[in-house]
Amino acid sequence: MAQTTALQQSRKYNGLMDWITTVDHKKIGILYLFSGIFFLLLGGIEALLIRWQLVRPMNDFVSGETFNQLITMHGTTMIFLAAMPMLFGFMNAVVPLQIGARDVAFPFINSLGFWLFFFGGVMLNLSWFFGAAPNAGWTAYAPLSTQPEATGVDFYALGLQISGFGSLMAGINFLVTILNMRAPGMKLMRMPLFTWTTFVASALIVFAFPPLTVGLFMLMFERLFGAVYFDPAMGGNVIIWEHLFWIFGHPEVYILILPAFGIFSEIIPTFARKRLFGYTTMVFATMLIGFLGFMVWVHHMFTVGLGPVANSIFAVATMAIAVPTGVKIFNWLFTLWGGQIKFNVAMLYSVAFIPSFLVGGMTGVMLSVAPADYQYHDSYFVVAHFHYVIVGGVVYGLFAGLYYWFPLMFGKALSEKLGYWQFWLFFIGFHLTFFPQHFLGLFGMPRRVFTYLPNQGFETMNLLSTIGAFFMGVSTIILLVAVVKAFMSKHVVKPDHWGDGRTLEWTLPVPTPEYNFAQTPLVKGLDTFWLEKMAGNKRVSVAEPVSDIHMPNNSLIPFFMSLGLFIAGLGAIFQKDNMVIGWSLIAFGLLMTFVSMFLRSWIDDHGYYIPKSQVEADLKAIREKGEQ
Amino acid sequence: MAHAVEKHPVTGIPVNPEKATLEGKNKYVAFWFFLGGETVLFASLFGTYVGLLNSGAPEELRSYNIFEMGLVFLMTMLLLTSSLTSVLAMMNMKANNPARMKFWLIVTLVLGAGFLAAEIYEFIHYYHIGHTFTSSAFGSAFYTLVGFHGAHVTFGLLWITTLLIRNWNRPIDVHNAPKFYVSSLYWHFIDVVWVFIFSIVYLLGMVS
Numbered sequence: 001m002a003q004t005t006a007l008q009q010s011r012k013y014n015g016l017m018d019w020i021t022t023v024d025h026k027k028i029g030i031l032y033l034f035s036g037i038f039f040l041l042l043g044g045i046e047a048l049l050i051r052w053q054l055v056r057p058m059n060d061f062v063s064g065e066t067f068n069q070l071i072t073m074h075g076t077t078m079i080f081l082a083a084m085p086m087l088f089g090f091m092n093a094v095v096p097l098q099i100g101a102r103d104v105a106f107p108f109i110n111s112l113g114f115w116l117f118f119f120g121g122v123m124l125n126l127s128w129f130f131g132a133a134p135n136a137g138w139t140a141y142a143p144l145s146t147q148p149e150a151t152g153v154d155f156y157a158l159g160l161q162i163s164g165f166g167s168l169m170a171g172i173n174f175l176v177t178i179l180n181m182r183a184p185g186m187k188l189m190r191m192p193l194f195t196w197t198t199f200v201a202s203a204l205i206v207f208a209f210p211p212l213t214v215g216l217f218m219l220m221f222e223r224l225f226g227a228v229y230f231d232p233a234m235g236g237n238v239i240i241w242e243h244l245f246w247i248f249g250h251p252e253v254y255i256l257i258l259p260a261f262g263i264f265s266e267i268i269p270t271f272a273r274k275r276l277f278g279y280t281t282m283v284f285a286t287m288l289i290g291f292l293g294f295m296v297w298v299h300h301m302f303t304v305g306l307g308p309v310a311n312s313i314f315a316v317a318t319m320a321i322a323v324p325t326g327v328k329i330f331n332w333l334f335t336l337w338g339g340q341i342k343f344n345v346a347m348l349y350s351v352a353f354i355p356s357f358l359v360g361g362m363t364g365v366m367l368s369v370a371p372a373d374y375q376y377h378d379s380y381f382v383v384a385h386f387h388y389v390i391v392g393g394v395v396y397g398l399f400a401g402l403y404y405w406f407p408l409m410f411g412k413a414l415s416e417k418l419g420y421w422q423f424w425l426f427f428i429g430f431h432l433t434f435f436p437q438h439f440l441g442l443f444g445m446p447r448r449v450f451t452y453l454p455n456q457g458f459e460t461m462n463l464l465s466t467i468g469a470f471f472m473g474v475s476t477i478i479l480l481v482a483v484v485k486a487f488m489s490k491h492v493v494k495p496d497h498w499g500d501g502r503t504l505e506w507t508l509p510v511p512t513p514e515y516n517f518a519q520t521p522l523v524k525g526l527d528t529f530w531l532e533k534m535a536g537n538k539r540v541s542v543a544e545p546v547s548d549i550h551m552p553n554n555s556l557i558p559f560f561m562s563l564g565l566f567i568a569g570l571g572a573i574f575q576k577d578n579m580v581i582g583w584s585l586i587a588f589g590l591l592m593t594f595v596s597m598f599l600r601s602w603i604d605d606h607g608y609y610i611p612k613s614q615v616e617a618d619l620k621a622i623r624e625k626g627e628q
Numbered sequence: 629m630a631h632a633v634e635k636h637p638v639t640g641i642p643v644n645p646e647k648a649t650l651e652g653k654n655k656y657v658a659f660w661f662f663l664g665g666e667t668v669l670f671a672s673l674f675g676t677y678v679g680l681l682n683s684g685a686p687e688e689l690r691s692y693n694i695f696e697m698g699l700v701f702l703m704t705m706l707l708l709t710s711s712l713t714s715v716l717a718m719m720n721m722k723a724n725n726p727a728r729m730k731f732w733l734i735v736t737l738v739l740g741a742g743f744l745a746a747e748i749y750e751f752i753h754y755y756h757i758g759h760t761f762t763s764s765a766f767g768s769a770f771y772t773l774v775g776f777h778g779a780h781v782t783f784g785l786l787w788i789t790t791l792l793i794r795n796w797n798r799p800i801d802v803h804n805a806p807k808f809y810v811s812s813l814y815w816h817f818i819d820v821v822w823v824f825i826f827s828i829v830y831l832l833g834m835v836s
Contacts, residue, residue, distance in 0.1 A: 105654040168665060176658045180650065206661050210669035214676070218772065227761055227768035228684070229676065235684015235765035240676055247672070601790050601807075
């Protein structure tokens with residue numbers, strides 16, 4: 001090992017440059033989390049504007065055109081730029097620690113995935129400053145999305161394309177990390193549920209994003225380069241877009257909800273202080289949901305007219321998903337049963353999730369009945385349904401995860417007192433907003449319409465819904481206050497902050513060293529930290545002696561690779577108005593990306609070693625601190 | 629930590645140098661997942677193409693009246709042969725014969741470049757008879773599917789050329805073997821996609 005020990009870190013960056021060049025999964029997790037929260041706020045503001053427009057009949061707060069832009073950007077931002085990145089944030093911050101790894105399989109690609117997502121998100125939101133945001137709905141159905149005057153859709157196509165590349169890379173990275181980087185003894189069926197759900201969600205990403213990639217390329221070619229796939233006058237067919245979009249779009253909702261299920265499956269056993277009930281069935285239910293998730297996309301298209309056979313098959317497949325989901329619901333309930341439950345904020349969100357999500361699940365089964373769907377389709381009933389599953393499932397999961405893992409990620413804890421206010425305002429606001437929308441839908445109020453007439457029975461429910469939305473707005477402000485307060489606080493938490501940690505991430509010192517584990521742990525079973533605690537051990541067993549630790553070097557290349565695609569994307573949009581500027585930008589941007597890829601291949605970067613002496617010194621300091 | 633890898637007594641490098649280290653294993657597994665995603669990508673393009681086959685094209689610009697099967701047969705032979713030479717390169721890599729590996733990689737590149745040149749000629753020919761990207765939904769779908777494949781070939785050529793130049797004077801080791809190996813996986817994948825393009829675009833196009 002003599003010559004390898006000589007490897008030094010190529011360059012050490014500080015401040016902003018460190019964040020731009022970092023390949024550390026813990027820092028990339030923080031970047032994802034905060035970018036996600038930023039876009040969550042943007043999407044939330046858009047939601048409040050939508051609700052304010054609908055507060056009374058014939059309101060003229062915003063125009064119909066602006067309303068279309070708001071609903072499109074609200075949906076797109078929340079799904080692609082808020083929910084997914086925040087989940088990626090937790091996956092990055094937690095999964096390598098849960099499996100006892102020093103990093104993800106591809107730290108460089110991890111950084112690249114983040115910057116692609118980031119620049120894609122920026123591009124999508126730049127549309128506000130270039131005349132118009134996309135206005136064809138988050139589903140961007142042709143021919144609405146192929147109207148030449150809907151220039152915002154250009155930003156939708158390019159922005160989502162770039163951020164989608166990032167998601168694909170993140171998906172592959174987590175699959176390989178979880179398969180290849182597990183510590184000794186961490187068998188597949190000993191992996192924590194959050195790792196399992198990350199694994200299945202990553203597989204969904206790898207197989208679901210390519211149809212979106214194709215759809216977005218087609219949309220881009222149609223809008224900007226004269227292709228005619230969706231133009232019936234030229235032999236095109238608009239239904240192709242719907243298929244491609246939903247072949248992606250339905251697995252996408254499982255990409256969002258499965259990691260959220262994973263978060264609840266970590267929190268509930270921790271604070272019920274009981275092993276997760278039915279671990280094996282949980283794992284198989286996750287896989288089954290992931291598999292069935294690819295078989296149901298046509299239930300979004302029941303009213304297209306694909307015929308009774310297609311509709312029936314997809315209706316039955318959709319109903320089948322209720323079975324593994326029901327298995328999960330009962331497993332969570334049985335985990336709570338007889339547990340010594342601690343009700344902190346993370347646990348409140350987890351317990352509140354069960355009935356909230358259940359309502360969304362039940363309306364989902366209602367919607368899966370194809371003949372009945374003709375009645376619900378495109379009404380507020382659908383809006384109520386998917387907000388019950390996405391807010392009542394995914395957003396609750398994100399908040400629960402935030403309270404639960406904040407001490408692990410930042411070494412500080414969020415205030416539980418503010419947290420209770422935040423939870424109750426959000427919980428009440430959420431149900432107040434979306435419960436009445438079921439009835440609005442059944443009364444016949446169509447979705448995506450910017451206003452309604454008086455005396456149709458829509459006034460009261462819309463008013464309640466808007467009040468509820470502002471409850472959630474206030475709750476979000478309290479969350480921000482809690483985050484700022486935590487960062488200002490000087491109080492640093494102890495390792496295993498909750499005292500009841502069951503999995504490997506809670507064995508780590510605060511703050512977590514950049515190499516995570518000084519010695520790779522030896523895993524003895526499911527919830528290995530808990531097993532060691534029950535056996536009277538303070539620390540988990542280790543699988544190797546202290547030695548030099550290999551680390552990857554920071555790199556600027558991912559940033560420039562992504563920036564190049566961003567510039568080329570802008571060029572593709574501008575070339576419609578100005579050939580010279582547009583094509584120069586395309587050429588320059590693509591050149592930047594390909595030169596960056598070339599440099600990555602050309603430059604040998606073997607990383608560096610943290611010497612054994614350094615690791616030993618760190619270990620000693622941590623043990624002395626622990627004994628005080 | 630890099631554990632000492634057992635070397636083969638004859639070749640002097642590990643038996644499977646591309647999978648001898650954790651880094652190599654990671655790349656190997658990741659690339660298979662990537663190809664899984666690429667399969668879905670091309671499946672989506674094929675689905676679109678079949679849905680729009682001959683749609684919107686006048687009789688004289690329909691698939692059976694325009695496809696140049698002689699040229700397409702030549703392209704198929706070039707690409708299939710390049711897959712074989714790419715296998716020969718990998719066999720020589722595992723046998724630690726860098727000179728022969730380089731030779732077969734160059735042959736692969738030449739065959740791939742020949743394929744690409746023929747494809748460019750084919751596209752120009754279709755363009756001149758009026759079958760273009762914007763002429764009909766069929767045209768758009770055709771150039772998207774076949775063009776995506778052509779772009780993959782171009783990228784593969786640039787990739788393998790870069791690897792070849794970078795490692796020209798270096799021995800085969802556990803660091804560069806995974807790079808060569810995944811590039812050859814990629815090259816086979818492109819070849820498999822072409823087999824489907826040949827069957828579904830060209831053969832089906834001639835009989836529909």
